[in-house]
Amino acid sequence: MSEQIVEHIASAPSSAAENVRSITDRARRASRRMAGANRAWKDRALRAIAKELLANEHHILAENARDVAAGREQGTSAAMLDRLTLTAQRVQGLADALENLASLPDPVGNVVRGQTLPNGLRMRQVNVPMGVVGAIYEARPNVTVDIAGLALKSGNAVILRGGTAAAHTNEALLAILRDALDSVGLPADAVQSVDKYGREGANLLMKARGQVDVLIPRGGRELIQAVVTNAAVPVIETGEGNVHIFIDASAREDMCVDILLNAKTQRPSVCNTVETLLVHKDATVTRAVLKALSDAGVRLHVDSRVAPLVPAGAASFPATDEDWATEYMDLDLAVKMVDSLPEALEHIRKWSTGHTEAILTNDLGNAEKFIAEIDSAAVIVNASTRFTDGGELGLGAEVGISTQKLHARGPMGLTELTTTKWIVQGEGQVRA
Amino acid sequence: MSEQIVEHIASAPSSAAENVRSITDRARRASRRMAGANRAWKDRALRAIAKELLANEHHILAENARDVAAGREQGTSAAMLDRLTLTAQRVQGLADALENLASLPDPVGNVVRGQTLPNGLRMRQVNVPMGVVGAIYEARPNVTVDIAGLALKSGNAVILRGGTAAAHTNEALLAILRDALDSVGLPADAVQSVDKYGREGANLLMKARGQVDVLIPRGGRELIQAVVTNAAVPVIETGEGNVHIFIDASAREDMCVDILLNAKTQRPSVCNTVETLLVHKDATVTRAVLKALSDAGVRLHVDSRVAPLVPAGAASFPATDEDWATEYMDLDLAVKMVDSLPEALEHIRKWSTGHTEAILTNDLGNAEKFIAEIDSAAVIVNASTRFTDGGELGLGAEVGISTQKLHARGPMGLTELTTTKWIVQGEGQVRA
Numbered sequence: 001m002s003e004q005i006v007e008h009i010a011s012a013p014s015s016a017a018e019n020v021r022s023i024t025d026r027a028r029r030a031s032r033r034m035a036g037a038n039r040a041w042k043d044r045a046l047r048a049i050a051k052e053l054l055a056n057e058h059h060i061l062a063e064n065a066r067d068v069a070a071g072r073e074q075g076t077s078a079a080m081l082d083r084l085t086l087t088a089q090r091v092q093g094l095a096d097a098l099e100n101l102a103s104l105p106d107p108v109g110n111v112v113r114g115q116t117l118p119n120g121l122r123m124r125q126v127n128v129p130m131g132v133v134g135a136i137y138e139a140r141p142n143v144t145v146d147i148a149g150l151a152l153k154s155g156n157a158v159i160l161r162g163g164t165a166a167a168h169t170n171e172a173l174l175a176i177l178r179d180a181l182d183s184v185g186l187p188a189d190a191v192q193s194v195d196k197y198g199r200e201g202a203n204l205l206m207k208a209r210g211q212v213d214v215l216i217p218r219g220g221r222e223l224i225q226a227v228v229t230n231a232a233v234p235v236i237e238t239g240e241g242n243v244h245i246f247i248d249a250s251a252r253e254d255m256c257v258d259i260l261l262n263a264k265t266q267r268p269s270v271c272n273t274v275e276t277l278l279v280h281k282d283a284t285v286t287r288a289v290l291k292a293l294s295d296a297g298v299r300l301h302v303d304s305r306v307a308p309l310v311p312a313g314a315a316s317f318p319a320t321d322e323d324w325a326t327e328y329m330d331l332d333l334a335v336k337m338v339d340s341l342p343e344a345l346e347h348i349r350k351w352s353t354g355h356t357e358a359i360l361t362n363d364l365g366n367a368e369k370f371i372a373e374i375d376s377a378a379v380i381v382n383a384s385t386r387f388t389d390g391g392e393l394g395l396g397a398e399v400g401i402s403t404q405k406l407h408a409r410g411p412m413g414l415t416e417l418t419t420t421k422w423i424v425q426g427e428g429q430v431r432a
Numbered sequence: 433m434s435e436q437i438v439e440h441i442a443s444a445p446s447s448a449a450e451n452v453r454s455i456t457d458r459a460r461r462a463s464r465r466m467a468g469a470n471r472a473w474k475d476r477a478l479r480a481i482a483k484e485l486l487a488n489e490h491h492i493l494a495e496n497a498r499d500v501a502a503g504r505e506q507g508t509s510a511a512m513l514d515r516l517t518l519t520a521q522r523v524q525g526l527a528d529a530l531e532n533l534a535s536l537p538d539p540v541g542n543v544v545r546g547q548t549l550p551n552g553l554r555m556r557q558v559n560v561p562m563g564v565v566g567a568i569y570e571a572r573p574n575v576t577v578d579i580a581g582l583a584l585k586s587g588n589a590v591i592l593r594g595g596t597a598a599a600h601t602n603e604a605l606l607a608i609l610r611d612a613l614d615s616v617g618l619p620a621d622a623v624q625s626v627d628k629y630g631r632e633g634a635n636l637l638m639k640a641r642g643q644v645d646v647l648i649p650r651g652g653r654e655l656i657q658a659v660v661t662n663a664a665v666p667v668i669e670t671g672e673g674n675v676h677i678f679i680d681a682s683a684r685e686d687m688c689v690d691i692l693l694n695a696k697t698q699r700p701s702v703c704n705t706v707e708t709l710l711v712h713k714d715a716t717v718t719r720a721v722l723k724a725l726s727d728a729g730v731r732l733h734v735d736s737r738v739a740p741l742v743p744a745g746a747a748s749f750p751a752t753d754e755d756w757a758t759e760y761m762d763l764d765l766a767v768k769m770v771d772s773l774p775e776a777l778e779h780i781r782k783w784s785t786g787h788t789e790a791i792l793t794n795d796l797g798n799a800e801k802f803i804a805e806i807d808s809a810a811v812i813v814n815a816s817t818r819f820t821d822g823g824e825l826g827l828g829a830e831v832g833i834s835t836q837k838l839h840a841r842g843p844m845g846l847t848e849l850t851t852t853k854w855i856v857q858g859e860g861q862v863r864a
Contacts, residue, residue: 254860371855373468383861392549394547
């Protein structure tokens with residue numbers, strides 16, 4: 001039924017602008033019903049989606065195979081093909097994540113603060129859904145299910161714009177999401193897509209201020225910057241991480257080796273992996289750290305003072321300014337020697353994207369100075385940068401990692417997909 | 433529109449762009465020192481500003497007189513001249529407000545949440561200053577001192593862009609603000625202005641993403657919409673209030689009269705004043721309410737069902753759609769009769785700016801439905817809409833009233849001029 005409606009609109013002789021406006025209007029209406037749904041009802045929807053994903057696994061994988069085949073034909077890189085590909089295991093992962101989401105508390109209705117004012121007015125500020133959330137992302141079909149689940153759990157309607165290269169997969173997933181909502185009596189229009197309007201659909205979504213309450217871009221630097229620059233809708237900027245670790249003179253060797261290996265090699269393609277290592281000139285651990293990293297297959301991009309400490313046979317290159325600026329997201333690491341903590345702070349201020357920075361030290365004063373002066377979403381002392389993660393920090397689920405300062409900074413949980421409403425109740429009070 | 437602005441900037445003499453970049457760079461450096469200043473130090477600065485304002489009152493009033501004279505010559509409206517004018521009493525008011533600010537708790541350093549994670553990591557999320565706050569406002573010189581005080585108290589640097597019509601006054605105030613900061617050992621560059629670059633300066637400020645952390649426009653609808661539409665820097669939209677009161681069938685007469693009089697006539701020029709009254713067809717109080725309003729000098733813009741209830745001799749006009757859309761900010765009120773609560777909700781959804789809506793009722797179910805379904809920053813039951821105010825709701829000081837959903841919604845206090853930082857401390861933990 002709902003599919004037929006979408007078809008009908010697409011074939012109507014109206015412009016993309018009108019169609020997208022109709023989508024945002026339907027999203028607004030659906031958002032009102034979602035806002036009124038209690039936790040049990042929303043959780044039923046999430047479990048229904050999980051069940052339908054598993055029941056329709058063959059169909060999903062068949063549609064995904066079409067996208068992957070087309071991608072391969074067009075010479076898409078192996079890394080991008082991997083992100084595009086769904087497997088039985090990955091579908092199970094999506095279903096499991098939805099079950100986990102259903103087990104989490106509902107952020108809606110939480111009282112942020114409340115009091116009875118001197119004049120007897122009862123005031124409370126309560127978390128309520130944002131309303132309509134827009135998501136613009138690349139050809140990673142898992143994001144379709146992931147962001148829809150997060151938006152629904154927090155009582156929102158969502159409008160999706162996935163990468164064209166995943167069009168068949170996303171269409172199949174969208175139908176499943178909508179049918180599952182419908183099956184529990186929630187509005188199918190709480191999940192819609194502007195994919196059929198291509199790039200124009202994305203642009204219209206970015207301009208729909210008043211219709212869309214917040215826009216979340218997920219993907220690489222270019223995608224995020226394009227959204228940030230062009231959107232009139234408020235955007236939450238996520239994910240870019242040029243992450244630094246500073247090894248202070250007093251840092252312990254075993255700790256440094258373990259943390260650098262973890263921060264660089266555990267999952268190099270994610271945003272909380274370390275990209276530049278700064279070493280104090282008096283640190284005694286540098287040689288051991290570089291050896292361990294090199295043994296683990298890390299390519300080292302080093303300045304002239306670090307070069308003599310690189311073990312023989314290591315893959316090593318002279319570092320340029322480009323290295324300090326680069327988020328490699330691969331087994332590469334820039335390494336620079338500094339004379340002091342202030343020099344390290346200065347380097348980080350110049351090159352950081354404000355995601356995560358860590359200091360490894362046994363000097364309390366230096367730890368405090370680093371915490372106070374680093375202006376990043378997460379500041380870590382003596383632990384791996386990989387901990388900047390909603391799951392690790394106890395948020396239950398992660399919408400993304402915000403690198404901006406407004407609304408959400410660092411790992412975003414379900415609460416960050418809500419806003420607040422002030423509720424004031426009296427018995428006739430007027431202002432004096 | 434935004435493309436025109438981009439072009440405009442591209443063709444601008446490079447000096448304005450370079451100068452504004454130098455201003456934002458100095459603001460960033462100053463913001464670091466402000467972030468490191470404790471509450472006692474910041475409060476000393478606020479008190480020094482208050483003292484210098486009073487000591488330099490004659491100079492301020494003389495400079496202000498030049499602006500007022502120029503405004504009068506150019507035929508500026510009486511209302512705008514009033515907003516532009518400073519008096520000894522108003523300067524005293526600014527000094528008092530700074531003293532009040534100094535007496536408020538510091539939002540910086542407040543721990544939003546914290547816990548020890550299963551792996552022993554200590555995590556806390558702490559309020560820290562935004563960094564660099566931009567303010568774009570009209571020719572109201574009191575805003576210069578007001579917004580600077582709020583920004584400084586919350587540990588930020590601020591860059592001001594006031595209306596050209598207040599240029600002499602703002603220049604005098606800026607010098608006082610900077611001297612006072614310097615006198616207590618805080619950086620003068622924590623308060624700067626781009627006023628000398630005129631419209632160019634405002635445009636450059638709006639595009640300075642990464643240099644300016646948040647932009648707060650204060651003023652009329654046109655100014656705010658221009659900033660919202662053109663800024664690449666995150667904006668907090670404030671102040672537009674097309675505020676509704678719905679009188680339900682069961683509302684008590686005395687309460688309705690008192691609240692409507694207060695909400696419409698106490699201070700008609702502010703954003704929390706009521707602009708449209710919706711009356712249930714079965715409400716028995718409508719005639720009395722209209723009489724009281726009319727006696728108080730309110731001009732009534734009524735639909736055809738309300739017209740017969742308007743007292744003889746009242747200033748009354750037939751309402752059109754334009755009336756439902758208008759934020760009069762004057763002694764005017766649109767009045768419409770509805771058949772039901774759902775019809776009232778529908779009207780509000782169509783015309784509200786999402787600031788404040790109130791219901792006057794004795795029906796619990798209707799009160800609950802109104803609270804749940806109205807999607808505005810503040811929802812009020814049986815009290816005046818004038819309570820949507822930071823001071824009234826216990827925030828101590830008010831930055832503005834946000835009508836957007838991101839970051840801040842409704843009255844914004846000092847905390848809304850901060851962001852958060854996640855601080856994670858361990859002893860060598862790595863991610864499993």
